[in-house]
Amino acid sequence: MSLIARHLEENGIPTVVIGVARDIVESCGVARFLFVDFPLGSPCGEPWNVAQQREIFDMALGLLETARAPRTTREAGLSWSKGEDWKTLVFTEAQPYQSGEVQEAWLARKEKYRQLRAEGKV
């Protein structure tokens, strides 16, 4: 996604990225980045928390207006309401990132891609 943001910027379209994986976005390098320190899946606010989602969305719009140079990162400054245990648990053996079912679907998709490539369709 950050690579797409860079391409849009290179071609005259301003962007703002709203994301949770600070190191990944900043390694790629984008023009404007609103960092929300929430779990993967909820970058724009906690589910059903409309007021918080509005706050985050408005911060992103504000970055479009105020950033004057690339690599402008703003921290949303919000905390996940159920605590921060998720930070120590994500991508650990205690919490396999993807269920067996999902992993099978992923392998099936990989196989389909191989097929399409063999047929010259991708």
Place this chain on the structure above:
Amino acid sequence: MEPVRYIDRTTDYYRSQGYDKAYAWAKNDAVPFTPLAKPLAQCRIGLLSTSEIAIRFDPATEANPISEEGFRAVYELPADVPTEKFYSRTASFDRYATHLEDVNAFFPIDRLREAAASGRIGSIPPRFYGAYNNYSQRKVREEEAPKALGMARADALDAAILVPV
């Protein structure tokens, strides 16, 4: 608590799962920047996310409202569909910590619509845009990014909000 260092964490995790080769995340020194050309209240703002967003439909009586050309490529969705019909197909999220029942938590279409209705932004285009998490950075640079740019130009966007999920 410090932010999660996902590059290190995922490298360790996938190593523990038997994958030897660490993924080489994109790393750049130079970063392009385009200033906003006019006041936000006059801007048309688009929304693109990697949440694999889709629209529910009845296959017996309706065509799929989203058109996807190519395998896991950038695609578009009509913007005039009620929010409750949108859903995410992705499995790439922290399923222990959160869920994807509320699309606005990762694909903030109602927040975008509200911003247009209140005059905070000028307008929204007739389409939203979707993408996949793609392993191949070459494919993103050479195929997806130009396709996203083409859509942004066709819809006369003045700026875009991008949400990696």
